[in-house]
Amino acid sequence: MPQIIHERPEDAAQIEPLLEKCFGPERFKKTAYKIRKKLKPIPELSFVIEESEKLLATIRYWPITIGIDTNALLLGPIAVDPERQGEGLGVSLIQKSLQVAQGLGHQIVILVGDPEYYEQFGFFSATKCNLSMPGPVEDRRFLVRELIPDSLFGVSGTVAGGTIGGKPAGRIASLQETSHKIDKLAPLAPPAET
Numbered sequence: 635m636p637q638i639i640h641e642r643p644e645d646a647a648q649i650e651p652l653l654e655k656c657f658g659p660e661r662f663k664k665t666a667y668k669i670r671k672k673l674k675p676i677p678e679l680s681f682v683i684e685e686s687e688k689l690l691a692t693i694r695y696w697p698i699t700i701g702i703d704t705n706a707l708l709l710g711p712i713a714v715d716p717e718r719q720g721e722g723l724g725v726s727l728i729q730k731s732l733q734v735a736q737g738l739g740h741q742i743v744i745l746v747g748d749p750e751y752y753e754q755f756g757f758f759s760a761t762k763c764n765l766s767m768p769g770p771v772e773d774r775r776f777l778v779r780e781l782i783p784d785s786l787f788g789v790s791g792t793v794a795g796g797t798i799g800g801k802p803a804g805r806i807a808s809l810q811e812t813s814h815k816i817d818k819l820a821p822l823a824p825p826a827e828t
């Protein structure tokens with residue numbers, strides 16, 4: 635049964651080929667990649683789905699800033715093995731990771747993706763909220779979601795990688811805590827130990 639777990643260092647060997655398969659080498663030219671270039675994904679919000687040690691999906695979140703005084707999260711990439719797409723793995727990975735991020739006090743998440751897919755999770759046009767990216771991006775695909783109501787009130791400006799004041803908006807959590815949270819949320823829960 636597919637299981638959501640925290641990304642571990644050894645998963646990188648399967649994550650990069652999956653990203654290559656889903657996005658190709660052009661991905662490195664994307665504005666979102668450039669923002670992330672010098673950053674590390676947030677460990678407690680980086681998950682993979684595995685089944686029998688095969689990696690089926692990956693999701694990562696990164697610390698970003700909006701304008702001069704707002705810390706937020708950048709979601710992405712998310713990728714599901716093309717042979718396992720359409721089984722609900724993407725939906726559960728996004729829903730559960732957003733719930734964990736919300737539980738840790740993160741307030742705003744941005745991403746670049748198809749609105750037709752991400753609207754179901756509450757994402758809407760970031761451009762209409764006076765947010766902008768530091769490079770080319772299709773307006774319709776630049777999306778934002780509040781994790782805490784009204785977090786976007788008074789927020790505007792350009793996205794950049796990093797954090798203001800050295801601290802992300804949300805609480806830093808132990809992997810044990812967030813593993814526990816994701817287990818509790820998961821219909822993809824691991825089988826009980828026997």
Ligand SMILES: CC(C)(COP(=O)(O)OP(=O)(O)OC[C@H]1O[C@@H](n2cnc3c(N)ncnc32)[C@H](O)[C@@H]1OP(=O)(O)O)[C@@H](O)C(=O)NCCC(=O)NCCS
Binds near residue numbers: 713719
């Ligand atoms: C987008 C992606 C993560 C979705 O994961 P998934 O596990 O296949 O999705 P789910 O099974 O949870 O949901 C499937 C539903 O989403 C729809 N969907 C998938 N991608 C979509 C898109 N780009 N636009 C609109 N709908 C989309 C499917 O048509 C399907 O709809 P249905 O249930 O009505 O048939 C996955 O298809 C993928 O890795 N794609 C390639 C990489 C990518 O585009 N990543 C997102 C950009 S960062």
